[in-house]
Amino acid sequence: MNTLRNVDLIIEARWIIPVEPANTTLEHHAVVIDKGLIADLLPIHKSHECYTATEIVELPEHVLLPGLINAHTHAAMSLLRGIADDLPLTPWLQDAIWPMEQKLVSSQFVYDGTSLAAAEMLCGGITCASDMYFFPDDAARAFSDAGMRAALGITIIDFPSNYATTADDYLHKGLQARENWKENPLINFALAPHAPYTVSNQSFERIATLAEELDTGIHIHIHETTQEIRGSLAQHGVRPLARLDGLGLIGPNSQLVHAVYLTECEQQLIAARNCSVIHNPTSNMKxxxxxxxxxxxLAQGINVALGTDGAASNNRLDIFQEMRHAALLAKVTSGDASALPAHQVIRMATLNGAQSLGLQEQIGSIQHGKEADLCAVSLGSPQNTPCYDPASHLVYVAGRESVTDVWVQGKPRVRTGSLLHASNKELLSISRLWQNATKR
Amino acid sequence: MNTLRNVDLIIEARWIIPVEPANTTLEHHAVVIDKGLIADLLPIHKSHECYTATEIVELPEHVLLPGLINAHTHAAMSLLRGIADDLPLTPWLQDAIWPMEQKLVSSQFVYDGTSLAAAEMLCGGITCASDMYFFPDDAARAFSDAGMRAALGITIIDFPSNYATTADDYLHKGLQARENWKENPLINFALAPHAPYTVSNQSFERIATLAEELDTGIHIHIHETTQEIRGSLAQHGVRPLARLDGLGLIGPNSQLVHAVYLTECEQQLIAARNCSVIHNPTSNMKxxxxxxxxxxxLAQGINVALGTDGAASNNRLDIFQEMRHAALLAKVTSGDASALPAHQVIRMATLNGAQSLGLQEQIGSIQHGKEADLCAVSLGSPQNTPCYDPASHLVYVAGRESVTDVWVQGKPRVRTGSLLHASNKELLSISRLWQNATKR
Known part of the structure; x- marks a missing residue:
C-alpha cells in the first residue's frame, strides 16, 4: 500500500496553463502546494494516488494560470482615476495631475491609494506589481497588508515634491525604505529614476553605481513620446537610450518602461544588453x-512584459485588458492576424514580467519549486461559452470579471470572486475620503 | 392641491446621460416612463411633485443612459466564439469558419446562436442589434423571444449556403421573413448584400430598386481590407465604393460596415450622400x-456608429469594449489625447447607431416621446471609484460587468445583473450542445 504524502493544498482545475513549457494547456490537472511552494503538477486522478491535503479546491470550469504580473504602475494614483480624461498630454500633466499631486500626496495618500490599487489588482488576478511613486515605504506597507507581492521603485527625480527635495533626498529615503523591508520575502525594491528628462547625468551615474553594488533593478520611463526624444537631442545631442547607455544604465537589470519609439539599432542594443521592456498599450493609446x-x-528576442501604468492614464489596473490590447495592436500594426498569439501574450503577462523583475526563479510559471502565486478564471458563464481554446478565451473573451480565486505564496487572497483581506465598504470609504479632499 | 399623474415606472438615478442634448450629465434626475415611452426627464425632487408610479426604481450609485446599439453583428456566430483565433484572415475564413458553417448552420443553429447572443448583449446593456446572417426569420424569433430590439439583415450573396441557393432565393426568403414580422414593433429588416466581392452587379441593381420601393436600409461590408479593394480594381476597374455608387447603392439609407480604407474623396462622397458608417474597431484589429x-x-460630419461584428472575430459582443477601443484608437492614430472624447463615443454607441438604422425618432437618447430603451451601470464598486466624471468612467473604467439593469420599451430585461427571460442553465445547455456538434 502506498503512503500518501500530506500537503497543505491541492487545486484541481479543468484547465491549467503553466506557461512553461510554452504553448501548453493541460486538462484535468492538479497543482499540489505545500509551504507556499508548488510541490507537483500532475493529472487529477494521479494526485489522488499520491497526495492528501488539508484543503482541496475544485475548479471544474476554470483555467488556472500563474498570477498575473503588472510590471509597471503608479499604484497610489488609483485615487486620481479618471480625474482629467480626454486632455492632451501637457495640460493633463501640468494643469491637472501635478497640481493635484502637490495638493494631496502624503504618506497617508500613498498608503490609501496603494491599498485601493492592491485590492483592484488582486481581484483581477494580479499577484505582483512593480510600482513607481512617492513614499515607497508606505506603498510597501499597503502591498504587505494586502498580502500581495510587489517591487517598489525608489523614485529619483530632480524636482522637489511633497515626499523629498533633491535627488539625494529621494535616494536616501528610498534606500531607508528598502532597509526597512529587507526581511519581507514579498517586498522587493528597484532604483527608479523617473525619466531621462527629469534626472541629471550626475544622478544617473550614481544610480548606475548603486544598482551594481546592491544588485537591484533599474526601472525607468524611456522613449515614451517623440517630444522626449526631441528634447534629448536638443539638450544632450543624443537620443535618451544612447545617453543612458553612455551612463551605464542599460544592462540586464534595466526595465525600460514604454519604449514606444525605438529604431532597429536601438532594439538591437536592448536585445544585446538583455534589458526588459515594459509595454503599456492602453496608457500609450490613451x-x-x-x-x-x-x-x-519579440523577434529580436527582447523580454517584453506588460504594465497598466497608473489609473490616471488607463484607467483600469487590469492586466487582462493589457493582454488583449497588446495582442490586438500587434495584429493590426503588422497586418497579420496570427501575430502575438494567445499563449505568447499570456507569457508576457506572467513569466516575462517575472523576468523583468529578476524573479523568474520564484514566480511567473506553474513549475515545481516555484512559489504558488496563482489565479483562477471561470469560463463557465454564458458569455464565456462555447470555449474551443481556453488560452485564446483568456485573451479575447474573459476579463478580470471572470477571476474567481487568487493565491499568493499558496495563501488565498480572493475566493469565489471576493477579496478576503478588506471589505468593499472599507475600500469605498477610502476613495470617498480622497475624492472629497480633491475638492477642498 | 396638485393632482399627481400616475405612470408605469419612474427610474431615479445618481447620474443620467441623455445623449441629447450633447455633452450633458444630469445629477439626481428621474426618467418617467409610461406605456413604454419616456414621458418626462426631470430632477428627482420635482418628479415627486408631479408623478406617482406603479414602480419606482432607485439607482443611487448608477449612470442611466440610452440602451446601447450594436450596429453590426452576426449574432448566431456566438456559437463559433473563438473557434479559430490567431489565424490570418484567409485560412480563418476558408479553412475554419466556412467549413464549420457548412457543417452546422440551420434554422435551429441560428435560433440558438442568436438566443445566446441576445442574452450576452442584453446583459451588457445592448438593447438593439443590427444582425447579418442566414435564416433571418429564426434570428428574429430569437430576438423577439428575448424581448430585444433588432434590425435583421436580409442577407444576399451569390453563393449557395445551407440557407439558400441563389441571390434570388436569399432575397425571396428574406422578404418573406420581413413579411412575417411586419406587425412586430421591435423587429425591423434591412437589405444586406454581403460585400462587393460576393454580390454581382445584377443583384446590386435589384437591391437598389427594392430598397427604394420598400424604404429599407442597405447594410453591407465594404472597404474592410486592402485585398478587397485590389480585387475590385482588378475585376471592375474601380474601387468598391465607386462601383456601388454607380449602381445606386450609396444613399442616406446605406450602412457601410467597416470602411477601414477610405480616401479623402470617398469620405466626402459618404458625407454628401448622408450614409452611415459602422465602425468595428475590435474586429478590425483582431x-x-x-x-x-x-x-x-467625424470631422466630415459622417454619422459613425459602433458594431462588434460576430463573436468569431471579436470575441465579445460588448459595446463598452467597442467604445473604449474606438476612443483609444482615435487618440493614438491622431497623436491627440483629446480626440474622440467620452461623450462623443457614447453618442456613437447610442444615437448614431439609431440614426444608422433609421430609428433616431424612436431610440438612441433619453428624450420625451422616445421609447424607453435604457441601460443602468453601477459605478459603486471599489474598482470604479473614485469617480470624477461618469461619462469618461463609462468609456475607460466601467465595463459591461457593471451593467445592472436594462429595459426595452420600458419592460425590464435585466434586473440587478440578472437576465430575466432565460436562465444561465438554459443558455449553457445551448452552447454545450453546439460545441459538441462541431466535433461530430
Whole structure:
C-alpha cells in the first residue's frame, strides 16, 4: 500500500496553463502546494494516488494560470482615476495631475491609494506589481497588508515634491525604505529614476553605481513620446537610450518602461544588453503616445512584459485588458492576424514580467519549486461559452470579471470572486475620503 | 392641491446621460416612463411633485443612459466564439469558419446562436442589434423571444449556403421573413448584400430598386481590407465604393460596415450622400484589417456608429469594449489625447447607431416621446471609484460587468445583473450542445 504524502493544498482545475513549457494547456490537472511552494503538477486522478491535503479546491470550469504580473504602475494614483480624461498630454500633466499631486500626496495618500490599487489588482488576478511613486515605504506597507507581492521603485527625480527635495533626498529615503523591508520575502525594491528628462547625468551615474553594488533593478520611463526624444537631442545631442547607455544604465537589470519609439539599432542594443521592456498599450493609446514595436522587439528576442501604468492614464489596473490590447495592436500594426498569439501574450503577462523583475526563479510559471502565486478564471458563464481554446478565451473573451480565486505564496487572497483581506465598504470609504479632499 | 399623474415606472438615478442634448450629465434626475415611452426627464425632487408610479426604481450609485446599439453583428456566430483565433484572415475564413458553417448552420443553429447572443448583449446593456446572417426569420424569433430590439439583415450573396441557393432565393426568403414580422414593433429588416466581392452587379441593381420601393436600409461590408479593394480594381476597374455608387447603392439609407480604407474623396462622397458608417474597431484589429479613419470621418460630419461584428472575430459582443477601443484608437492614430472624447463615443454607441438604422425618432437618447430603451451601470464598486466624471468612467473604467439593469420599451430585461427571460442553465445547455456538434 502506498503512503500518501500530506500537503497543505491541492487545486484541481479543468484547465491549467503553466506557461512553461510554452504553448501548453493541460486538462484535468492538479497543482499540489505545500509551504507556499508548488510541490507537483500532475493529472487529477494521479494526485489522488499520491497526495492528501488539508484543503482541496475544485475548479471544474476554470483555467488556472500563474498570477498575473503588472510590471509597471503608479499604484497610489488609483485615487486620481479618471480625474482629467480626454486632455492632451501637457495640460493633463501640468494643469491637472501635478497640481493635484502637490495638493494631496502624503504618506497617508500613498498608503490609501496603494491599498485601493492592491485590492483592484488582486481581484483581477494580479499577484505582483512593480510600482513607481512617492513614499515607497508606505506603498510597501499597503502591498504587505494586502498580502500581495510587489517591487517598489525608489523614485529619483530632480524636482522637489511633497515626499523629498533633491535627488539625494529621494535616494536616501528610498534606500531607508528598502532597509526597512529587507526581511519581507514579498517586498522587493528597484532604483527608479523617473525619466531621462527629469534626472541629471550626475544622478544617473550614481544610480548606475548603486544598482551594481546592491544588485537591484533599474526601472525607468524611456522613449515614451517623440517630444522626449526631441528634447534629448536638443539638450544632450543624443537620443535618451544612447545617453543612458553612455551612463551605464542599460544592462540586464534595466526595465525600460514604454519604449514606444525605438529604431532597429536601438532594439538591437536592448536585445544585446538583455534589458526588459515594459509595454503599456492602453496608457500609450490613451495619452496618444504611440504604439510600441512589440512584434519586432519579440523577434529580436527582447523580454517584453506588460504594465497598466497608473489609473490616471488607463484607467483600469487590469492586466487582462493589457493582454488583449497588446495582442490586438500587434495584429493590426503588422497586418497579420496570427501575430502575438494567445499563449505568447499570456507569457508576457506572467513569466516575462517575472523576468523583468529578476524573479523568474520564484514566480511567473506553474513549475515545481516555484512559489504558488496563482489565479483562477471561470469560463463557465454564458458569455464565456462555447470555449474551443481556453488560452485564446483568456485573451479575447474573459476579463478580470471572470477571476474567481487568487493565491499568493499558496495563501488565498480572493475566493469565489471576493477579496478576503478588506471589505468593499472599507475600500469605498477610502476613495470617498480622497475624492472629497480633491475638492477642498 | 396638485393632482399627481400616475405612470408605469419612474427610474431615479445618481447620474443620467441623455445623449441629447450633447455633452450633458444630469445629477439626481428621474426618467418617467409610461406605456413604454419616456414621458418626462426631470430632477428627482420635482418628479415627486408631479408623478406617482406603479414602480419606482432607485439607482443611487448608477449612470442611466440610452440602451446601447450594436450596429453590426452576426449574432448566431456566438456559437463559433473563438473557434479559430490567431489565424490570418484567409485560412480563418476558408479553412475554419466556412467549413464549420457548412457543417452546422440551420434554422435551429441560428435560433440558438442568436438566443445566446441576445442574452450576452442584453446583459451588457445592448438593447438593439443590427444582425447579418442566414435564416433571418429564426434570428428574429430569437430576438423577439428575448424581448430585444433588432434590425435583421436580409442577407444576399451569390453563393449557395445551407440557407439558400441563389441571390434570388436569399432575397425571396428574406422578404418573406420581413413579411412575417411586419406587425412586430421591435423587429425591423434591412437589405444586406454581403460585400462587393460576393454580390454581382445584377443583384446590386435589384437591391437598389427594392430598397427604394420598400424604404429599407442597405447594410453591407465594404472597404474592410486592402485585398478587397485590389480585387475590385482588378475585376471592375474601380474601387468598391465607386462601383456601388454607380449602381445606386450609396444613399442616406446605406450602412457601410467597416470602411477601414477610405480616401479623402470617398469620405466626402459618404458625407454628401448622408450614409452611415459602422465602425468595428475590435474586429478590425483582431483580423488585422486596419484602423478606420474615424476622426476624419467625424470631422466630415459622417454619422459613425459602433458594431462588434460576430463573436468569431471579436470575441465579445460588448459595446463598452467597442467604445473604449474606438476612443483609444482615435487618440493614438491622431497623436491627440483629446480626440474622440467620452461623450462623443457614447453618442456613437447610442444615437448614431439609431440614426444608422433609421430609428433616431424612436431610440438612441433619453428624450420625451422616445421609447424607453435604457441601460443602468453601477459605478459603486471599489474598482470604479473614485469617480470624477461618469461619462469618461463609462468609456475607460466601467465595463459591461457593471451593467445592472436594462429595459426595452420600458419592460425590464435585466434586473440587478440578472437576465430575466432565460436562465444561465438554459443558455449553457445551448452552447454545450453546439460545441459538441462541431466535433461530430
Amino acid at each position: 495619452l496618444a503616445s504611440g504604439i510600441a514595436p512589440v512584434n519586432s522587439m | 483580423l488585422a484589417s486596419g484602423i478606420a479613419p474615424v476622426n476624419s470621418m
